[in-house]
Amino acid sequence: MTRLGRLSVSLTKHGAHKLARLLRKFDAQSILDHLEDSVPGVNIEAVQAKKNLSVSRDGRVPLFWNEARKLGAGAIDALVLIAIIFSHSHLIQVTRKAADKKGRSGTIKRDAMQNEKAFTNFAHTIDELGFSTEHAPDYVRYDFTKLFEIAGLNILVKELLRIKLVTAGWDQANSLIDELTRLELHEVFSLSVVELGAWLETGRLASARAKPRDVEDVQFFFSARDNVPSGEFKFHAGHRPRKTGAISKAPLAAHGIALLLHNDIQTKLYKRLCKQFGPECVGTEVPTGDGTSIDVVVKTATFCYFYEIKTDASVKGCIRQAVPQLLEYAYWRCDASRAQRLFVASPAAITSEAEKYLEFLRKTFKLPFYYEQTEL
Numbered sequence: 001m002t003r004l005g006r007l008s009v010s011l012t013k014h015g016a017h018k019l020a021r022l023l024r025k026f027d028a029q030s031i032l033d034h035l036e037d038s039v040p041g042v043n044i045e046a047v048q049a050k051k052n053l054s055v056s057r058d059g060r061v062p063l064f065w066n067e068a069r070k071l072g073a074g075a076i077d078a079l080v081l082i083a084i085i086f087s088h089s090h091l092i093q094v095t096r097k098a099a100d101k102k103g104r105s106g107t108i109k110r111d112a113m114q115n116e117k118a119f120t121n122f123a124h125t126i127d128e129l130g131f132s133t134e135h136a137p138d139y140v141r142y143d144f145t146k147l148f149e150i151a152g153l154n155i156l157v158k159e160l161l162r163i164k165l166v167t168a169g170w171d172q173a174n175s176l177i178d179e180l181t182r183l184e185l186h187e188v189f190s191l192s193v194v195e196l197g198a199w200l201e202t203g204r205l206a207s208a209r210a211k212p213r214d215v216e217d218v219q220f221f222f223s224a225r226d227n228v229p230s231g232e233f234k235f236h237a238g239h240r241p242r243k244t245g246a247i248s249k250a251p252l253a254a255h256g257i258a259l260l261l262h263n264d265i266q267t268k269l270y271k272r273l274c275k276q277f278g279p280e281c282v283g284t285e286v287p288t289g290d291g292t293s294i295d296v297v298v299k300t301a302t303f304c305y306f307y308e309i310k311t312d313a314s315v316k317g318c319i320r321q322a323v324p325q326l327l328e329y330a331y332w333r334c335d336a337s338r339a340q341r342l343f344v345a346s347p348a349a350i351t352s353e354a355e356k357y358l359e360f361l362r363k364t365f366k367l368p369f370y371y372e373q374t375e376l
Contacts (some may be wrong), residue, residue, distance in 0.1 A: 011118035028065035
């Protein structure tokens with residue numbers, strides 16, 4: 001289980017931001033040899049440097065730091081700032097609470113920090129790395145807008161956040177974006193859930209505003225990579241309910257409502273299938289072995305069913321989004337026996353056109369697609 005409290009580094013020792021100066025000058029793999037006296041004015045404690053850089057136990061510096069050097073000084077400054085924030089649970093929580101409602105910016109007040117020295121150091125770090133817009137004795141204002149405009153930075157941030165969360169105990173049973181969302185860490189960046197998901201997967205915030213969609217969809221359709229080591233599909237029973245809330249059926253296109261709707265459907269579908277097949281045969285967020293997970297799986301001694309939940313306002317939209325995901329989940333390994341039925345799950349009642357379409361796919365192409373309505 002992820003416990004952000006496991007992330008800790010000294011907040012009173014000054015100088016972590018100077019790692020950016022070293023990274024501009026030296027290869028990341030040799031940076032630990034230059035923490036003292038190699039650059040005038042740079043003296044960084046080794047323990048502090050290793051934690052901020054996420055150095056492994058055998059002394060290896062993550063390769064993404066060299067990739068940041070290729071992107072330029074702005075990328076180095078941005079990645080160092082994010083690394084510093086995500087190296088201590090207190091900085092994570094302070095930055096979360098500092099976020100402005102308008103997004104991408106925030107205000108950190110002196111009395112929000114553990115002590116005066118911690119505030120002074122963190123405010124100076126934001127200043128030195130170029131994200132401060134106003135620095136007063138009792139607060140510092142910042143703006144992250146330019147951070148999201150650095151081409152390629154999103155890929156490095158994903159790798160950095162993955163390491164930080166693993167250090168905090170994340171078991172990687174769910175996706176990175178799902179875990180960030182669960183912990184509400186999008187607020188650290190002063191972004192909405194969908195904005196952070198879109199930026200991490202596509203490198204653009206605009207896509208999130210142009211047409212809101214579930215973070216899971218952003219991840220699936222824009223993050224595919226070839227030659228990624230694969231595991232095995234291993235069924236596990238059980239369900240961990242996620243945040244739900246008051247649901248309005250009218251604005252289903254709004255991401256916040258869609259996310260709550262998805263979670264609510266998943267829990268109700270899980271409970272219904274448990275009554276039908278038994279709790280030992282039903283699981284949610286089941287890993288495919290290929291870096292993705294299936295919303296709901298029913299597995300008995302004789303068959304296996306996959307369910308993909310969609311919340312589009314139209315049945316056609318739900319089918320359009322779910323079919324490619326279900327095809328990959330079931331057949332990417334070219335194994336027709338992995339799943340016997342593939343269900344598109346939605347709160348909407350199926351239309352006659354959609355019913356005929358799925359029946360056509362079953363009869364003509366032997367593709368086992370079905371529709372499952374879960375009323376709210």
